[in-house]
Amino acid sequence: xxxxxxxxxxxxxxxxxxxxxxxxxxxxxxxxxxxxxxxxxxxxxxxxxxxxxxxxxxxxxxxxxxxxxxxxxxxxxxxxxxxxxxxxxxxxxxxxxxxxxxxxxxxxxxxxxxxxxxxxxxxxxxxxxxxxxxxxxxxxxxxxxxxxxxxxxxxxxxxxxxxxxxxxxxxxxxxxxxxxxxxxxxxxxxxxxxxxxxxxx
Amino acid sequence: xxxxxxxxxxxxxxxxxxxxxxxxxxxxxxxxxxxxxxxxxxxxxxxxxxxxxxxxxxxxxxxxxxxxxxxxxxxxxxxxxxxxxxxxxxxxxxxxxxxxxxxxxxxxxxxxxxxxxxxxxxxxxxxxxxxxxxxxxxxxxxxxxxxxxxxxxxxxxxxxxxxxxxxxxxxxxxxxxxxxxxxxxxxxxxxxxxxxxxxxxxxxxxxxxxxxxxxxxxxxxxxxxxxxxxxxxxxxxxxxxxxxxxxxxxxxxxxxxxxxxxxxxxxxxxxxxxxxxxxxxxxxxxxxxxxxxxxxxxxxxxxxxxxxxxxxxxxxxxxxxxxxxxxxxxxxxxxxxxxxxxxxxxxxxxxxxxxxxxxxxxxxxxxxxxxxxxxxxxxxxxxxxxxxxxxxxxxxxxxxxxxxxxxxxxxxxxxxxxxxxxxxxxxxxxxxxxxxxxxxxxxxxxxxxxxxxxxxxxxxxxxxx
Ligand code: SF4
Numbered sequence: 001x002x003x004x005x006x007x008x009x010x011x012x013x014x015x016x017x018x019x020x021x022x023x024x025x026x027x028x029x030x031x032x033x034x035x036x037x038x039x040x041x042x043x044x045x046x047x048x049x050x051x052x053x054x055x056x057x058x059x060x061x062x063x064x065x066x067x068x069x070x071x072x073x074x075x076x077x078x079x080x081x082x083x084x085x086x087x088x089x090x091x092x093x094x095x096x097x098x099x100x101x102x103x104x105x106x107x108x109x110x111x112x113x114x115x116x117x118x119x120x121x122x123x124x125x126x127x128x129x130x131x132x133x134x135x136x137x138x139x140x141x142x143x144x145x146x147x148x149x150x151x152x153x154x155x156x157x158x159x160x161x162x163x164x165x166x167x168x169x170x171x172x173x174x175x176x177x178x179x180x181x182x183x184x185x186x187x188x189x190x191x192x193x194x195x196x197x198x199x200x201x
Numbered sequence: 202x203x204x205x206x207x208x209x210x211x212x213x214x215x216x217x218x219x220x221x222x223x224x225x226x227x228x229x230x231x232x233x234x235x236x237x238x239x240x241x242x243x244x245x246x247x248x249x250x251x252x253x254x255x256x257x258x259x260x261x262x263x264x265x266x267x268x269x270x271x272x273x274x275x276x277x278x279x280x281x282x283x284x285x286x287x288x289x290x291x292x293x294x295x296x297x298x299x300x301x302x303x304x305x306x307x308x309x310x311x312x313x314x315x316x317x318x319x320x321x322x323x324x325x326x327x328x329x330x331x332x333x334x335x336x337x338x339x340x341x342x343x344x345x346x347x348x349x350x351x352x353x354x355x356x357x358x359x360x361x362x363x364x365x366x367x368x369x370x371x372x373x374x375x376x377x378x379x380x381x382x383x384x385x386x387x388x389x390x391x392x393x394x395x396x397x398x399x400x401x402x403x404x405x406x407x408x409x410x411x412x413x414x415x416x417x418x419x420x421x422x423x424x425x426x427x428x429x430x431x432x433x434x435x436x437x438x439x440x441x442x443x444x445x446x447x448x449x450x451x452x453x454x455x456x457x458x459x460x461x462x463x464x465x466x467x468x469x470x471x472x473x474x475x476x477x478x479x480x481x482x483x484x485x486x487x488x489x490x491x492x493x494x495x496x497x498x499x500x501x502x503x504x505x506x507x508x509x510x511x512x513x514x515x516x517x518x519x520x521x522x523x524x525x526x527x528x529x530x531x532x533x534x535x536x537x538x539x540x541x542x543x544x545x546x547x548x549x550x551x552x553x554x555x556x557x558x559x560x561x562x563x564x565x566x567x568x569x570x571x572x573x574x575x576x577x578x579x580x581x582x583x584x585x586x587x588x589x590x591x592x593x594x595x596x597x598x599x600x601x602x603x604x605x606x607x608x609x610x611x612x613x614x615x616x617x618x619x620x621x622x623x624x625x626x627x628x629x630x631x632x633x634x635x636x637x638x639x640x641x642x643x644x645x646x647x648x649x650x651x652x653x654x655x656x657x658x659x660x661x662x663x664x665x666x
Contacts, residue, residue, distance in 0.1 A: 022629040027610035031278035033238035075394040081329040083345035109345035164220035180355040190215040197461035198321040
């Protein structure tokens, strides 16, 4: 996993609420057996029409907007547990997603892939959308070490929450699996000591 | 004063990690072809084995065709994904109920019917509707592929304990109102984000009087309000369902297990982070009008104006996609497709319910009706009861087991712009195929819609006893 410390970038606005994982990556594109290449189909049905021509009114097809930060409406990533959604967003080149809240499974999947979900208040989110609308070159900074999100245009600085363990993983590029493997003795001890009443062998 | 959730969770904590996370031991891991290949690859790359292969069960469901299941899968990418599951399971020593196996089916249908799902266990699957298994008083939740790999490697996940919510529904469901209507009603009240960060316990007399199939329907859709999972206290209904199933404990082991399961229900003085109460009598047959499961209403209601739950922009976007208008009544609206299936409503009881509704009648001209049993075992039972013939006589197609038209991944899709009354769980844009317009409903409402060719209130067209 690529370490994440601090990022300053312009942002791509997606002011839509309840963006579900079927929009982020539709099911028919989940047939790959590796993690690569999902970025091509990110927001496929919003991005391309039936003839696979880019839809001009969709933000990812609008050259005005670019950057490594995606800003989206509340409840981003609801729906399925498909990690392909996080892979697609990261593969497209985003490193952080800003929203007023994230669906739980998506949030976990993003963190496991070095994609930082930044939760800000609805007011801060509105300000970000307004800032980008007036100036698409506006820059924003995500500082993971200090847990701050800064709207460089307005100077608004806001804190965001992330659990300490996950923060360390992201900063150092560690995976959960490395940590869990380091707990093998404890896991074996747990199994040994356990009376399994439900008899699931 | 612990809750059911506390009792099961706390019994599975291996160790506490500084910062609030816990290492949680997983008793059962279900896998399917879509979310497992990258996890198997990860193990290979790291050169590590499966920690506990005997705790994993695999099946193929998302990509499988529901017609001509004995033939090779026509679509090359789907075929490859299913074949890869077979190779991976063989290489790593995982029990696979693949295509053609008598136990094959939707992962959330086969776990319970084989007695793999039980009270008091922890269960995960790389699939958000793993919440279904909570109906047995298990902690069951969906995980991403990275976590699938973690569980394969260590039999554990790393997680902070979710908050606890209780949703009580007391009273009696009215005729024509099913478990599906109950959960669609709850989600319409709380919204798609209403359960975020929580595990939900469903309680109250209306929930307790549901069958196991009904309880599974309710828990299945917990994720549609953003909850990590849902669960229901195990009771005699649970034990009766499980007794004698393929992998259920037997004899003295069964007795010991039941004794333990009886200790699991939430203590009387337990406290939840969030509580909601609903009256069963207030719940009508439900349908959805929009593009998320929270956009639901009574079948005779008018599509509402924007609200706090669904802002003006969301509503407008949903209406444009659905080809509907705010204020419009959907009752009487013509429909093109009816899909009875999915891990929400493809169990034998669902098919019996829909079957009773269509017995001796005909699907309306111009409507395509398909019935897809959730598993080979459900199909077998349905055939033994003559339900396949009953549906076919009514003009439905009766298919082989799989996820089918629940998601536009296999051959079964709804064409762009068409309306499909579906017993599945998601009405997202494009969920049933690009441009498809999904209206979620119960098996009763779906069956009635197929016969009438339009959206109808089952209470007005004779509900079967
Ligand atoms: S039936 Fe639908 S919701 Fe259920 S597991 Fe299959 S695709 Fe997912």
